[in-house]
Amino acid sequence: xxxxxxxxxxxxxxxxxxxxxxxxxxxxxxxxxxxxxxxxxxxxxxxxxxxxxxxxxxxxxxxxxxxxxxxxxxxxxxxxxxxxxxxxxxxxxxxxxxxxxxxxxxxxxxxxxxxxxxxxxxxxxxxxxxxxxxxxxxxxxxxxxxxxxxxxxxxxxxxxxxxxxxxxxxxxxxxxxxxxxxxxxxxxxxxxxxxxxxxxxxxxxxxxxxxxxxxxxxxxxxxxxxxxxxxxxxxxxxxxxxxxxxxxxxxxxxxxxxxxxxxxxxxxxxxxxxxxxxxxxxxxxxxxxxxxxxxxxxxxxxxxxxxxxxxxxxxxxxxxxxxxxxxxxxxxxxxxxxxxxxxxxxxxxxxxxxxxxxxxxxxxxxxxxxxxxxxxxxxxxxxxxxxxxxxxxxxxxxxxxxxxxxxxxxxxxxxxxxxxxxxxxxxxxxxxxxxxxxxxxxxxxxxxxxxxxxxxxxxxxxxxxxxxxxxxxxxxxxxxxxxxxxxxxxxxxxxxxxxxxxxxxxxxxxxxxxxxxxxxxxxxxxxxxxxxxxxxxxxxxxxxxxxxxxxxxxxxxxxxxxxxxxxxxxxxxxxxxxxxxxxxxxxxxxxxxxxxxxxxxxxxxxxxxxxxxxxxxxxxxxxxxxxxxxxxxxxxxxxxxxxxxxxxxxxxxxxxxxxxxxxxxxxxxxxxxxxxxxxxxxxxxxxxxxxxxxxxxxxxxxxxxxxxxxxxxxxxxxxxxxxxxxxxxxxxxxxxxxxxxxxxxxxxxxxxxxxxxxxxxxxxx
Amino acid sequence: xxxxxxxxxxxxxxxxxxxxxxxxxxxxxxxxxxxxxxxxxxxxxxxxxxxxxxxxxxxxxxxxxxxxxxxxxxxxxxxxxxxxxxxxxxxxxxxxxxxxxxxxx
Numbered sequence: 077x078x079x080x081x082x083x084x085x086x087x088x089x090x091x092x093x094x095x096x097x098x099x100x101x102x103x104x105x106x107x108x109x110x111x112x113x114x115x116x117x118x119x120x121x122x123x124x125x126x127x128x129x130x131x132x133x134x135x136x137x138x139x140x141x142x143x144x145x146x147x148x149x150x151x152x153x154x155x156x157x158x159x160x161x162x163x164x165x166x167x168x169x170x171x172x173x174x175x176x177x178x179x180x181x182x183x184x185x186x187x188x189x190x191x192x193x194x195x196x197x198x199x200x201x202x203x204x205x206x207x208x209x210x211x212x213x214x215x216x217x218x219x220x221x222x223x224x225x226x227x228x229x230x231x232x233x234x235x236x237x238x239x240x241x242x243x244x245x246x247x248x249x250x251x252x253x254x255x256x257x258x259x260x261x262x263x264x265x266x267x268x269x270x271x272x273x274x275x276x277x278x279x280x281x282x283x284x285x286x287x288x289x290x291x292x293x294x295x296x297x298x299x300x301x302x303x304x305x306x307x308x309x310x311x312x313x314x315x316x317x318x319x320x321x322x323x324x325x326x327x328x329x330x331x332x333x334x335x336x337x338x339x340x341x342x343x344x345x346x347x348x349x350x351x352x353x354x355x356x357x358x359x360x361x362x363x364x365x366x367x368x369x370x371x372x373x374x375x376x377x378x379x380x381x382x383x384x385x386x387x388x389x390x391x392x393x394x395x396x397x398x399x400x401x402x403x404x405x406x407x408x409x410x411x412x413x414x415x416x417x418x419x420x421x422x423x424x425x426x427x428x429x430x431x432x433x434x435x436x437x438x439x440x441x442x443x444x445x446x447x448x449x450x451x452x453x454x455x456x457x458x459x460x461x462x463x464x465x466x467x468x469x470x471x472x473x474x475x476x477x478x479x480x481x482x483x484x485x486x487x488x489x490x491x492x493x494x495x496x497x498x499x500x501x502x503x504x505x506x507x508x509x510x511x512x513x514x515x516x517x518x519x520x521x522x523x524x525x526x527x528x529x530x531x532x533x534x535x536x537x538x539x540x541x542x543x544x545x546x547x548x549x550x551x552x553x554x555x556x557x558x559x560x561x562x563x564x565x566x567x568x569x570x571x572x573x574x575x576x577x578x579x580x581x582x583x584x585x586x587x588x589x590x591x592x593x594x595x596x597x598x599x600x601x602x603x604x605x606x607x608x609x610x611x612x613x614x615x616x617x618x619x620x621x622x623x624x625x626x627x628x629x630x631x632x633x634x635x636x637x638x639x640x641x642x643x644x645x646x647x648x649x650x651x652x653x654x655x656x657x658x659x660x661x662x663x664x665x666x667x668x669x670x671x672x673x674x675x676x677x678x679x680x681x682x683x684x685x686x687x688x689x690x691x692x693x694x695x696x697x698x699x700x701x702x703x704x705x706x707x708x709x710x711x712x713x714x715x716x717x718x719x720x721x722x723x724x725x726x727x728x729x730x731x732x733x734x735x736x737x738x739x740x741x742x743x744x745x746x747x748x749x750x751x752x753x754x755x756x757x758x759x760x761x762x763x764x765x766x767x768x769x770x771x772x773x774x775x776x777x778x779x780x781x782x783x784x785x786x787x788x789x790x791x792x793x794x795x796x797x798x799x800x801x802x803x804x805x806x807x808x809x810x811x812x813x814x815x816x817x818x819x820x821x822x823x824x825x826x827x828x829x830x831x832x833x834x835x836x837x838x839x840x841x
Numbered sequence: 842x843x844x845x846x847x848x849x850x851x852x853x854x855x856x857x858x859x860x861x862x863x864x865x866x867x868x869x870x871x872x873x874x875x876x877x878x879x880x881x882x883x884x885x886x887x888x889x890x891x892x893x894x895x896x897x898x899x900x901x902x903x904x905x906x907x908x909x910x911x912x913x914x915x916x917x918x919x920x921x922x923x924x925x926x927x928x929x930x931x932x933x934x935x936x937x938x939x940x941x942x943x944x945x946x
Contacts, residue, residue, distance in 0.1 A: 336863075342910040344887045347879040350850075381850065389892035390879050391867060395851065435851050437876055440869045442851075492853065493873040773939075781890045783924055784906030784940050818910060 164230070164261040164281040166523050166533065167270060167457065167473045173639050174526045176533045176582050177594060178648045178692065180204050180262035184285075187254055189756070189799060191302065191810035191834030193309060193334070195254040195282060201744070201760060203646075203694040203708035204264045206737035208245045210777065210825040212307070212337055213351045213382030213396060216245030218823075219264050220650055221688040221712040221736050222277025225658075226600065226627075228267060230281040231375070234405055234424045237274045238449045239481035239513035239543070239604040240506075243660055243680060244614045244735075245823070249280065251377045251401040251428070253330045253355035255300055255313035256284040264692065265650055266598030266631050268576035269535035272477065272517050276598035276629040276654065284375070287326035287359050290319045297841040298328075306812065306832035307349070308335040322363035330355040339827035340818030348393055349826060351382035368410040377401040384432075386777050386825030387612070391437045397444075398431040416458040417471070424453040440492050445611070447485040447506050454478045462522070467532060470524035478516040483507045483604050503553060506611060509546025509567075511604045516540055517574070531582045539574040541601035541626075550610050551619055551665070558666035565622050570607070572626045574599035580633075592635040592648075600627045606658055606680045614660060615775035616678035617671040625682055629654045642699070648692045657686040659734060660771050663721040676774050679721060686716040686733055702748045709741035716769065731769050735778075735823040738765035738788065754799050761792035765822040777825045791819030793828070804841060810834040852877050882913045891927050899928045904942065917945050 161169035165177040172181045180202045192198035196215020199205045206218040216223045224244050229236035236248045260282055267275035298315040310333050317326030330353075337349040359373040383395035408421045429448035436443065457475030464470055487504035491497035502508060517539030524531045548565040555562055580594035602624040609618045635648035661681040662669060670676055694708035714733030720726040740762035747755045765778075766787040772778045779785035794815060799808035816831035847861045848854060853874055854866035860877035868875035881895040882888055887910065888900040894913035902911030903924035916930045917923055922942040923934035929945035937943030 342887065343889065347893075348850075383850065389890060390881050392892075393851075393878065397851070433851065435876055435878070437867050437869060437878065440873070442876075492876060493869050495853065776890070780902060780907065780909035781900070781924075782902050782905060782908045783937070783942055786907045789907075 162261050163283075164279055165263045165267075166471070166521065168459065168471050168523070170526060173637065173644065176523060176526060176531065176580050176592065178204065178264040178592075178633065178635060178646075178650075180260075180264065182257075182260040184258050187257060187260075188300075188806070188836050188838065189754075189797060189808055189810075191304065191797075191808065191812070191836055192254055193302075193304060193307070193311070193834075194250050195252045195257060195260070196249045198254060198257070198260060199262070199280075201742045201758065202262065204648075204692040204710055205262060206710060206712075206740055207821060208735065208823040209821070210245055210247075211382060211385045212334060212349050212826055213250060213379060213399070214245060214247040215250050216247075217249065217262070217278075217280055218735065218737055219262065219278035219280075220631075220652060220690040221714040221733060223735060225274055225603065225605075226276040228271050228273075228275035228279045230271070230279065231403065232284055232373070232405060233281065233422065233455070234403060234426065234453060235271075235451070235479060236426075236428075238426070238428060238451050239483055239511070240447060240449050241274065241603060242605045242609065242613060243658065247382075247396065247399065248428070249282075251379065251399060252282045252284070253313075253328075253357065253375075253377065255311070255330050256315075256328055256355070256357050256375075257282055258285045259283040264648070265594065265633055266576065266578065266596040266629055266652075268574065268598040269519055269521055269537045269578050269596070270473075272479075272519075272537065272539050272576075273515060273541065273574060273600045276600055276627065276652075284357065284373075285315065285326065285328070285359075286371075287317045287324035287361050288319055289324050289361070289363070290321050292319070292324075298838070299840075300836070300838045302834065302836045304829075304832060304834040306829035306834075307337040309333060324361040326357075326359050328355075328357045337826065338830050338832065340813065340830040341816045342818035343827045343830075346385060346826060348383035348385045348388040348395070351379060351396075353377065353379040366410070367412045368408065371405075371407040371409070373403070373405045375401070375403040375405075384825070392435065394432065394434045396430055397433045398429070400427070400429045402427040415460060417461050418459040420455075420457050422453065422455040422457075424451070426451040426453065437492065442490040442492060444488045444490060445485070445504075445506055446487070447483065450482045450484075452480045464522075464524060467524045468528050470522060470532075473521045473523075474519070476516070476518045478514070481513040481604070483511050483513075503550055504611075507604055507608045508548060508550065511543065511545050511608060513541065513543045513604055515542075515601065521578075526582065529584045533578065533580050533582075535576075535578045537574075537576045539576075539599075539601075541570075541572045541574065543570045543572075543601070543604060543607065544568075545570065545604070545607055545622070548608065548620055555666045560666070562619075562665065565620065568622070570602070570622075572601045574601055574626055574628075588639045590637040590639070592633070592637065594631075594633040594635075596631045596633070598629040598631070600658075602626065602658060602680075609680070612673075612675060613678070615771060615777070616660065616662070616676040617673070618660065618678045618680070619663065619665055621679050621681075623682075624658060624680060625656060627654060627656045627658055627682070629657075643695070643697045645695045646693070648690075650688075650690045650692075652688045652690070654683070654686040654688070656682040657716065658682055659716070659718075661718055661721055662770060662774070669722050678771070681718060681721065684717040684719065684728060686714065688712060688714040688733065688736075704746040704748070705744070706746070707741060707743040709739070710737065711739045712736050713767075729770070732767035732772075734769040734771050736765070736767060737762070737822055738790070739763040740821075752801050754797075756797040756799075758795040758797070759792065760795070762790060762821065764788060764790040772823075775823075777823055788820065788822040791817060793817045793819060804839060806838045808836045810836075848877055850877055850879070884913050884915065886913050887911070888913050891925065899925075903928050919945050921945050 187198045225241040263279040267279035300313040302311045313330040315328035332353040356376045362370045379399035404425045406423045432445045434443040455477040460472045485505040485507040489499040519537035521535035523533035547567040551562040578596035582592045631652040633650040638645040660678040663679040691711045696706040714736040743759045796811040820827045857866040864877040865880040867878040891900040898913040900911045901914045902908040933946040
């Protein structure tokens with residue numbers, strides 16, 4: 077079924093959804109955002125042709141596009157929620173089904189329904205996303221076979237990735253309060269044109285709640301609680317706001333307490349998995365007149381005592397004792413009838429810090445490793461309406477960004493028996509000498525009107541990166557008596573450039589079918605962690621190197637998307653080749669391949685070649701008005717070619733890429749017998765992953781402490797959910813892992829929850 | 842500790858009753874203070890690594906290929922299959938590789 081879609085003025089029902097949203101003009105008479113349209117009714121679609129607020133809207137042009145506005149087909153959206161539009165892939169708000177790229181979108185309601193404990197956990201059942209978790213305080217999305225420093229994480233458009241994002245999984249996404257999430261947007265495939273370094277496998281942008289103006293009809297008080305039995309967790313969230321005509325303020329606090337997580341029947345209670353967290357957010361929106369709006373926000377996260385399960389046993393355990401994040405973000409947005417349809421300026425100051433402690437009781441010491449990264453960010457962006465001969469109208473987004481990271485780190489050794497004995501050991505610091513990183517880039521992305529039968533997009537970025545590294549004699553000092561002592565690395569500035577481009581075409585074929593073809597490149601400049609890391613990381617003990625050069629990816633993607641009133645089906649295939657991909661490789665130091673603790677020595681190395689095939693399938697069908705069926709399937713195959721650094725005389729090694737997810741997927745049945753009630757059954761599963769890299773085989777997360785490692789076993793798990801809504805109150809109950817299966821996702825250091833219940837309650841005023 | 846409240850993982854302690862429920866005070870040495878930590882697992886309790894088990898025990902997952910989940914079991918006598926030295930009463934496992942079990946001496 078096709079709907080008639082009418083372009084309205086900018087405020088006509090499209091509520092602002094984040095700092096990246098377009099500015100909406102005051103309009104006291106429009107309906108509530110997200111109001112459920114009747115079938116065949118007129119709904120608001122993002123329209124590149126629409127006029128600027130305050131200006132006369134363009135004559136209402138009725139065009140015919142497939143219905144696909146928000147949520148699954150036929151879903152009854154939360155009347156308080158804004159329409160689902162996606163901004164991350166093109167910087168213009170567009171319907172998810174009208175995106176030129178492969179995207180995954182999750183709304184706050186999805187998180188509540190799933191009983192997600194954390195922001196990464198919200199992605200567990202999402203198409204094209206595989207989630208790795210070293211510990212419950214972590215969670216790294218894997219997109220098209222890449223993770224960690226090869227996935228760019230954003231919060232409200234501001235980079236979470238900094239100069240210390242390490243190889244392998246990280247915990248950065250879990251420093252975003254899931255109760256503050258309004259929408260999670262995942263762009264699968266390279267995103268370096270718009271966002272610069274690191275966006276090789278994809279971009280995850282977390283859009284958090286926004287205060288609303290008086291005209292925008294939004295609750296001024298929200299209270300949410302969630303409890304789970306698997307970890308006897310308790311979480312609470314309070315949000316309050318003041319909404320005036322031209323001023324809106326909102327503040328939120330969240331407290332969360334997680335106890336040890338009980339896995340399936342075979343593993344039981346998993347020690348070293350408890351942690352606590354407190355979050356605070358304050359936001360201001362102020363209309364300044366002439367279509368200009370000021371947005372200010374502060375986000376603070378304090379996560380404490382999150383142990384690292386895979387590296388902890390009684391008597392010798394590690395934990396992230398403090399994981400902190402503070403973000404100050406100013407955004408100025410202006411829309412008007414001038415040359416630029418929209419101009420925005422973002423200034424951000426981000427502090428991300430962690431304290432990692434290792435408790436070695438038999439040695440009477442606590443080793444405390446601290447790192448703090450201060451990141452100053454600037455981004456300016458403008459959107460010009462353009463008319464292209466033969467291609468119709470479109471948007472040209474041009475801009476530039478610059479980020480400056482300053483890294484501070486330290487290392488102390490404390491005596492357990494004598495608390496007054498604190499021994500500073502700067503020579504053991506993770507990143508000695510306050511290294512810095514500066515990047516600056518210019519970009520442009522042209523995308524034509526996506527509603528036309530054939531739409532195009534074309535983008536380009538150029539970026540310069542400078543990483544200042546100190547003199548580094550740590551490795552030399554460790555092996556000063558070696559037969560061939562390692563070198564002392566001199567102080568230096570590493571200058572690199574990155575170039576990214578993308579081009580794509582999307583065609584509306586007959587019967588709601590779309591075909592998409594995209595070519596794109598991504599890049600990543602080696603960061604401070606790549607050059608300086610010394611110490612335990614992942615499965616081994618990493619030693620520093622200076623022999624690294626930028627990574628580059630080249631991706632070709634083809635997709636089909638079929639959108640119908642009762643069904644949506646998407647299929648994407650992507651092939652990525654990555655010359656110079658950086659990863660860990662076993663190496664020898666002073667002729668030894670293992671350190672005194674028995675950990676293998678690893679070094680960061682540019683692979684000679686790596687390539688990844690990825691297939692992503694998803695479908696949602698609504699055979700009855702009250703019944704929805706959905707599911708997705710993901711398959712990835714990755715290969716790398718690397719040098720054997722333990723024996724340079726050996727030929728190049730061709731092996732599987734590290735941490736490639738197995739075939740995995742989800743099937744879901746949702747029954748909505750009444751508008752106030754839903755029942756849902758979910759199956760999630762994965763086949764065994766037996767394709768392991770040499771580095772994977774050294775990793776206890778993938779190879780158990782047993783002979784004959786063949787990888788991660790297959791799993792299948794069932795969840796059941798029920799939820800209800802009455803006026804401003806809603807509740808959902810999730811019965812997790814009905815069969816009490818014992819399982820972990822490939823690469824994870826912790827087993828998923830066993831049979832358990834999660835209860836979520838929410839009230840709004 | 843100063844307030845008289847029990848303390849959590851990694852906090853200093855002198856005796857186990859100072860630690861939160863489920864934790865024990867693991868001492869640096871017989872005389873010294875220690876830190877609150879999880880107790881070692883007893884025979885029959887689940888484990889994924891031998892270091893979770895009491896010193897006299899090992900983890901049974903060592904004896905099955907690609908098995909992550911096991912339970913704490915008694916160490917094995919001479920001639921029985923083993924994966925690491927800790928599996929053996931003698932403390933010596935010979936012939937074990939990453940792919941195959943060896944035998945206790």
